Amino acid sequence: FSHLSTVEREMSFRTEAGFYYMFFKIIVQAPSFAEGWHSLVNDTGTEYPAHINTLQRFNVYPEVILGAAFRTFRAYFRYRNQTRVYRQCYTINRGEGLSAVQSCAGPGELSIFYIHSIFLLAGLYAGVLLLFGWHLSGS
Numbered sequence: 389f390s391h392l393s394t395v396e397r398e399m400s401f402r403t404e405a406g407f408y409y410m411f412f413k414i415i416v417q418a419p420s421f422a423e424g425w426h427s428l429v430n431d432t433g434t435e436y437p438a439h440i441n442t443l444q445r446f447n448v449y450p451e452v453i454l455g456a457a458f459r460t461f462r463a464y465f466r467y468r469n470q471t472r473v474y475r476q477c478y479t480i481n482r483g484e485g486l487s488a489v490q491s492c493a494g495p496g497e498l499s500i501f502y503i504h505s506i507f508l509l510a511g512l513y514a515g516v517l518l519l520f521g522w523h524l525s526g527s
Contacts, residue, residue, distance in 0.1 A: 391480050393489040397499040411448040412502055415455025424455065454505050462496065471496070 392400070401409050411428060418424030431442045442448055465474045475496030481488045495501050 391491055393480075393491055394497070394499065397497075401499075408446075408448060408451055409499070409502055411442060411446070412451040412455050412458075413498060415452055416458050416498060421456060421459060425452070428452070450509070454502065457505070458498070458501050461501070465496065 398406070398409070414427050415421065415424035418427060428442045428448065430439065432439050434440060434442060434446075443452070461474070465471055475492055475494045477490055477492040479488050480491050493500065495504065
């Protein structure tokens with residue numbers, strides 16, 4: 389996964405994963421958080437030609453929170469002028485007849501940050517579920 393280009397990583401998301409990743413990406417790539425929020429509240433691209441509020445329709449609040457976290461994370465490292473720490477890019481030679489592609493790895497890469505965050509949250513949810521089960525069982 390780390391040796392794929394950004395487009396190839398994004399293409400690897402299937403069905404709902406790609407759908408929800410799109411909303412995370414809208415928040416992150418918007419010029420400002422407010423404009424990203426506005427794009428989600430006034431969406432015409434998801435159910436064209438209908439004009440919908442994707443925050444209410446699809447419950448994408450976790451993606452909005454992750455988008456805000458990524459924007460904060462990126463701003464912090466840019467402020468400290470340490471962009472090479474959180475994102476490292478290199479060229480991958482794919483062999484004869486195939487063109488080389490640039491691949492970036494690290495938590496500063498959108499898809500990698502998203503996947504790591506989703507796995508972290510899934511582990512957290514499983515741990516909380518285990519604690520609730522333990523507490524409710526009394527043993």
